[in-house]
Amino acid sequence: MSQTQYPCAGCGASVEFAPGTSVLRCPYCGFETPLQGDGRAVREHDFRAFAALPRKPVATLAPHVFTCRNCGAQTSSDRISDRCQFCGAPLVATTDAADQVVPEAVLPFAVEKSAVREHLKGWVKTRWFAPSQLKKVTEAETAHSTYLPHWTFDSSTWSYYNGQRGDYYYVTETYTETVNGESQTRTRQVRKTRWTSVSGQVSRAFDDVLVAGTTHVTPKHLDALEPWPLGAAEPYRPEFLAGHETLRYDVEPEAGFGVARGRMDDQIRDDCRRDIGGDEQRVHEVNTDYRDLTFKLMLLPVWIAAYLYAGKTYTVLVNGRTGEVAGERPYSKVKIAAAIVAALALITAIILFFVLRNQR
DSSP: OOEEOOBOTTTSSBOEEOTTSSEEEOTTTOOEEEOOOOOOOOOOEEHHHHHTSOOOOGGGOOOEEEEOTTTOOEEEESEEEEEOTTTOOEEEEOOOTTTSOOOOEEOOOOSOHHHHHHHHHHHHHTOTTOOGGGGGGGOGGGOEEEEEEEEEEEEEEEEEEEEEEEEEEEEEEEEEEEETTEEEEEEEEEEEEEEEEEEEEEEEEEEEEEEEOOSSSOHHHHHHTOOOOGGGOEEOOGGGGTTSEEEOOOSOHHHHHHHHHHHHHHHHHHHHHHHHOSSEEEEEEEEEEEEEEEEEEEEEEEEEEEEEETTEEEEEEEETTTOOEEEOOOOOHHHHHHHHHHHHHHHHHHHHHHHHHHHO
């Protein structure tokens, strides 16, 4: 298997991509090598043409076997980039389009490891009733930088719908009620809905509908890291991966489009309801034509931190571009119990105050 390592021009050690910069930096002597652009632009690929091509399912692909040029050790990994398990040197695989989809774009890390601690501290402070041990997650040494694969989908859509438009109108109703033992006749306005059959057409252009290409991270936590500044993505270059882990996708693009289409359909139904107008809407059927359907594989930067509490491992994610934090948290039974006791004590004190004041 082909692989790449980047030796330092100053001392010969392996260099790493430095977050927030456009350089490869040596972690030992600090020598920096500027990244030179190759003029290539990020491209979108025809999804239907790709789907017709034969390829190996990613689940059948063998792990990469890296041979470290620093120490000669071999490391078996299903990641695109990793570290030598013996000397820690960064390793980057050369992706093969014959076996899998090659990344088209990468959003480089901008949040440095030193800044991760501050983002985690802010997140911990907002976790009510969290155990004191949660503070350990703020130790940046427990965090590791990982590029996570994501699919993006673009499409122009034309949708034809039929349904019903509901318009409110009011009628006057007469009723009787007993007041002071006497029956009285009264009137009231009652709202009703007049339904009218409707049909129409809506169109929408979707750009970069984002779907996670990995099942190794909880989807709701990834969703909580949005929005991503996708416009800042760079054309894929393996240099951006040096010194950072990169997961290989395990969600096939067809499955990714199924998720993306569901999100598009939700937006299209909202468009239909707006087009119908009125006070209420019923959308019975929508037929959508997806045109100019394109996709690409993009790598997004995430710092992943983990900590152990009560025998269970909890994971916290930090957006490597914006610093947004999302993840799991335990609850402290002791703190919750103390809060309940304090609340009961406060309620009791207030009751006693009013009882004693009324007895005076």
